[in-house]
Amino acid sequence: MKQMQPDKPHGSGAGNLEDWFNRGVSHLADGQYAAAEKCFRSAAAMAPDVLGLQLNLGYALDMQGRFEEALCCYEYVLEVDPQHPKALYNSAVQLLRSGNLAAGFEGYESRFAALKNADSRIYTQPRWDGLPLNGRSLLVYCEQGLGDAIQFSRYIPGIVELGGQVVLEAQQPLVPLLSTLPGIKRVVLKSGVPPITDCHIPLLSLPHIFGTTLDTVPAPIPYLVPDPSKVKAWRQMLAGDIQYKIGLVWRGSATNPMDRDRSCPLAMFAPLLAISGVSCYSLQVGPAADEITYLPQATGLTDLTEHLDDFSDTAALLANLDLIISVDTSVAHLAGALGIPVWVLLAYKPDWRWMSNRNDSPWYPSMRLFRQPQPGDWHSVVIEIVRSLEVLMQQVQAIELTEEKQADLFQSALQSLETSDPAAAIRNLRMLLGQDGDDPAIWFNLGRAYDMSIQLTEAELCYRQALVQKPDSAAIWCGLAYILLRCCKFAQAEVCLHKACLYAPESTEALLALNASLIAQNKTEETLQNSQKILLLKPGCSKTIFDISYAQLCQGNYLDGFANFESRLLIEEHLIDPRIYTQPRWDGSPLMGKSILVFGEQGMGDVLHFSRYLPLVAERGGEIIFEVPLLLISVFTGMPYVKQVLARSKIPPQTDCYIQLMSLPYIFSTTIATIPDSIPYLGADPAKVALWRHNIPNNAEFRVGLVWRGNSSYRNDTTRSCPLEEFTPLADLRGVCFYSLQVGAGQNEVKSPPNGMQLVDLTKQIDDFSDTAALIANLDLVIGVDTAVIHLAGALGKPVWVLLSHFPEWRWLVNENTSPWYPSMRLFRQEQVGDWRSAIMLLKHKLELLLAERAR
Numbered sequence: 001m002k003q004m005q006p007d008k009p010h011g012s013g014a015g016n017l018e019d020w021f022n023r024g025v026s027h028l029a030d031g032q033y034a035a036a037e038k039c040f041r042s043a044a045a046m047a048p049d050v051l052g053l054q055l056n057l058g059y060a061l062d063m064q065g066r067f068e069e070a071l072c073c074y075e076y077v078l079e080v081d082p083q084h085p086k087a088l089y090n091s092a093v094q095l096l097r098s099g100n101l102a103a104g105f106e107g108y109e110s111r112f113a114a115l116k117n118a119d120s121r122i123y124t125q126p127r128w129d130g131l132p133l134n135g136r137s138l139l140v141y142c143e144q145g146l147g148d149a150i151q152f153s154r155y156i157p158g159i160v161e162l163g164g165q166v167v168l169e170a171q172q173p174l175v176p177l178l179s180t181l182p183g184i185k186r187v188v189l190k191s192g193v194p195p196i197t198d199c200h201i202p203l204l205s206l207p208h209i210f211g212t213t214l215d216t217v218p219a220p221i222p223y224l225v226p227d228p229s230k231v232k233a234w235r236q237m238l239a240g241d242i243q244y245k246i247g248l249v250w251r252g253s254a255t256n257p258m259d260r261d262r263s264c265p266l267a268m269f270a271p272l273l274a275i276s277g278v279s280c281y282s283l284q285v286g287p288a289a290d291e292i293t294y295l296p297q298a299t300g301l302t303d304l305t306e307h308l309d310d311f312s313d314t315a316a317l318l319a320n321l322d323l324i325i326s327v328d329t330s331v332a333h334l335a336g337a338l339g340i341p342v343w344v345l346l347a348y349k350p351d352w353r354w355m356s357n358r359n360d361s362p363w364y365p366s367m368r369l370f371r372q373p374q375p376g377d378w379h380s381v382v383i384e385i386v387r388s389l390e391v392l393m394q395q396v397q398a399i400e401l402t403e404e405k406q407a408d409l410f411q412s413a414l415q416s417l418e419t420s421d422p423a424a425a426i427r428n429l430r431m432l433l434g435q436d437g438d439d440p441a442i443w444f445n446l447g448r449a450y451d452m453s454i455q456l457t458e459a460e461l462c463y464r465q466a467l468v469q470k471p472d473s474a475a476i477w478c479g480l481a482y483i484l485l486r487c488c489k490f491a492q493a494e495v496c497l498h499k500a501c502l503y504a505p506e507s508t509e510a511l512l513a514l515n516a517s518l519i520a521q522n523k524t525e526e527t528l529q530n531s532q533k534i535l536l537l538k539p540g541c542s543k544t545i546f547d548i549s550y551a552q553l554c555q556g557n558y559l560d561g562f563a564n565f566e567s568r569l570l571i572e573e574h575l576i577d578p579r580i581y582t583q584p585r586w587d588g589s590p591l592m593g594k595s596i597l598v599f600g601e602q603g604m605g606d607v608l609h610f611s612r613y614l615p616l617v618a619e620r621g622g623e624i625i626f627e628v629p630l631l632l633i634s635v636f637t638g639m640p641y642v643k644q645v646l647a648r649s650k651i652p653p654q655t656d657c658y659i660q661l662m663s664l665p666y667i668f669s670t671t672i673a674t675i676p677d678s679i680p681y682l683g684a685d686p687a688k689v690a691l692w693r694h695n696i697p698n699n700a701e702f703r704v705g706l707v708w709r710g711n712s713s714y715r716n717d718t719t720r721s722c723p724l725e726e727f728t729p730l731a732d733l734r735g736v737c738f739y740s741l742q743v744g745a746g747q748n749e750v751k752s753p754p755n756g757m758q759l760v761d762l763t764k765q766i767d768d769f770s771d772t773a774a775l776i777a778n779l780d781l782v783i784g785v786d787t788a789v790i791h792l793a794g795a796l797g798k799p800v801w802v803l804l805s806h807f808p809e810w811r812w813l814v815n816e817n818t819s820p821w822y823p824s825m826r827l828f829r830q831e832q833v834g835d836w837r838s839a840i841m842l843l844k845h846k847l848e849l850l851l852a853e854r855a856r
Helices: 014-030 033-046 051-063 067-080 085-098 101-108 146-161 172-178 203-209 228-237 266-273 287-294 311-318 330-338 378-396 403-418 422-433 440-452 456-469 474-486 490-503 508-520 524-537 542-555 558-570 604-619 630-636 661-667 686-695 724-730 747-751 769-777 788-795 836-855
Strands: 137-141 165-170 186-189 199-202 244-249 278-282 301-303 323-327 342-346 367-371 595-599 623-628 644-647 657-660 702-707 736-740 759-761 781-785 800-804 825-829
Touching (some): 014 051, 067 085, 101 203, 137 203, 146 165, 146 330, 311 330, 330 342, 330 367, 342 378, 367 378, 403 440, 440 456, 474 508, 508 542, 558 661, 604 623, 604 788, 623 630, 630 769, 686 769
Parallel strands (some): 244 323, 278 301, 595 657, 781 800
C-alpha cells in the first residue's frame, strides 16, 4: 500500500517536506503508525496536492484501524487521478473490508498495476470475460498465498457449470487437495510459464467475474474433501484419545509482509494448554514449530506434523479434530473450507477478508473470529478464547443436568440433525451420555450424527451399543445396516436387515434396504422374491421395479430387464434426468428426418457403452443431436450418423423429440442375441494416433495400457478400484512396457510403481477421451478395473482385460469371463470380496501365455 517517494512538489519548502516524508516512511517501517501519521500530516499541510503523501497518510491510518479516514485519503487521490492504480487498489481493500464486495472486487482488479511483480508472466491466450465457455479450457492460476488459493477455489465449480474445462495452477502443497474440487479437469504445479489453454483468469478475479456480494458468497461447505484413506489413518492414530481434540497454529509464513502483526508466540497459548478435558495438537509447520521445545515438559501439546507432507495430509488430520484454533493462516482457511469449527485470532488491523466488527465470516460458516482490542494485544484475545473454550467444555463434559435441561439438549440434538449440523448434535448427545449411558435413543441418534459426519466406525459402534439396550428395534437394525452397506459389508448388512424385517415385517424401508444388500451380492433370485413382498405392500414402487430390473439384467434377461429399467427415471433420489422437455419422448417409431435429442444421462462409461445404438436411431431416419459429458465431445464429433454433439446442459436443446441414451436398449427390444456388437463403433483421430506413435518408442516390447482407479465420486468406486501396488505380480514380466492411462484419482500413484515395473506416464498429454483413444490405438492390450477407459478400449475393438470386483455391475452378468457387449474383452473376477490378488494372478498367467505365443 505504501508509496515510498512523494511526487516532486513545486515551490519553496521542498527540503523540509522531503524530511517529513522520509521520517514518516521510517516510522512506517518500524510499525510506529501514529508517529508516521503525524509526519505525513505535517508534510501534507505544506503540499496538500502531493498524491504520494495522501497515499502514505491513508496507509498510516489504515494500520491504526481507522479505515474510513484511510478511505477518504484514497478517494482524495482518485478525485485528482481517477485511474491511479495504488489509490484504486487501496480504496478497493477498504470497500471489501466494509462489506461492499461488488465495488471492492471491481476495484481489486487494479492490483496488477498497483503491486510490483503481482504477475509478471505473459499469456498468449485471452483473459476470460465471464461468458459461457461451451467446452473451452480455462487456466485459473493461484496468484497469491496458500490461504487465498483455498478461500477462492470455491468458485471453480461455478466455472464448470458454465461449461469450462478448468486447468487450475496451484502451489505444490495444494495440488493433491485441490484435485478433489468437483468437475475440475486437472491441477498443475505453478510455474514461470503459464500452461496453454483457450483462455485464462487469475483466481482472485473470480469474485468480480461472478458479481459476488455478501448475499451471494459461494458457501457450499465443505467444498474441499479430505482423502478418506488418510482420514481413516489419522482416526486410527488418534483412537486412544477420548478427550476434546484441538489443533493449534500460532504463526504464519514469515515471507508474508503482514506476518509480524498476524503471528503470535506459542508461549501466549499456554493458558489453552491447561484446560481440563482438552488434548492439544500442533499443526504448526516451518521454523516456528521449534517453539514447542521451549515449553515445559509437562505441557500437553502433541506434535504430529512430521506426518504432514502437504495440505491433503493436514486436511485429513483436521477431519479428526473437534476444533481448530489458529492465527490468520492457510490452516484456518482449510478448516473453514472443510466445515470444521475454527476459531481465528486476528490482529488489531486484520486482512480485509475478515471485514470489521464481526465475530463471524460470510466466507466460512464454521468460523468464529477473536480480534485484538489494541495493536499487539494477544493476551486479551487468548483470555477471551480461554473463557469461550471453558464454556464449550462445560457443554461437552458430563455435568449434572436437570431432567428439563436433558430434554432440551436432546431436542436440540434432534433439531441439529434435522438442519444437517451433526457436530452440534454430537456435542449435545455426548454430554447426555454422561448422564445416562444406557439410553438407546441417545446412542441411536449419536450414531445418526456420526453417520451424517461420515465417521462410519463411530456410527457403527453407537448403533451396536443401542442394540445392546434395545435389540428388538427395527430402526436401529436398519441404521446399523446402512453403515455396513456404506462400508461394503454386504453380508453383515443382510443379516441386520433380516432382523429389522423380523421386528417390522411390513416396513418397506427395511425391505428396500434388504434389496440393496442382496443386489450388492448379486443374489438375483432372493432380490426378485423380496421385491414381490415390497410390491404387495407398495404396489408400483419405482425403486422396487428398478431393483427387479437390476436382478433381471444380471441374469441376462434383457428383454424384461431393460423394460423395467425405465423405472430409473421415476426415482427422485437418483435424479437420472430431472430436466423438463417441451418436445415429446421418442417411442421408437420411424423418425423420417425428424431431429432427435439423445441424452447421455449417466456416467462416461455408460455413454461410451450405449452409444453403439446411435446407428440404429439413424436407421429410423433420425437427425441425431447427441448430448454428452464435456470430456467425450471430441470422441463423438464427426460421426457420420450424428448431426451435432453438445455438452450436457441444464436445459435440453430444442429438437422434434428426445430419448435418454440408456432407454435405447428397451426401444430396440434388446436381447443378448441382438446386442449391437459391430466393433469397432468408435474410432481414434488418425492425426492424434500418428502423434502418439511418434512419442512411443518403436521397439519389440509388448505395450500394455493400465488403469486402476475409477471416478472417486461414483458410489461403488471403493469396491471397483484397486491400488496400483496390487499389480506387483505383473512387474517381473519380461518384454512388457506398461503405459499409464490413469487420470484423476490415483494418478499420483504413478510416481511409486511396483518395484521392477516399467510404467510410462504420458497422461500430461491427455486432455480428453479422444487423446486416450489415440494412445490406446498404439497399444497391444489394455488392462484395467471397471472404468470408462475399458469401455473406450472395447468400443475401439482393442483387446481389453477387465478386473472385476466380487459383485460387479449387472452388465458383466454372473460368472462369465467374456462379455456379449465387447468381443475383444476378457473378464477376471475376484474370488472373494476385496481379493484382487487372485484375479491378478490369473490375469498374469493368461498374459504369460499370450507373450509366449507372441514370441513363437
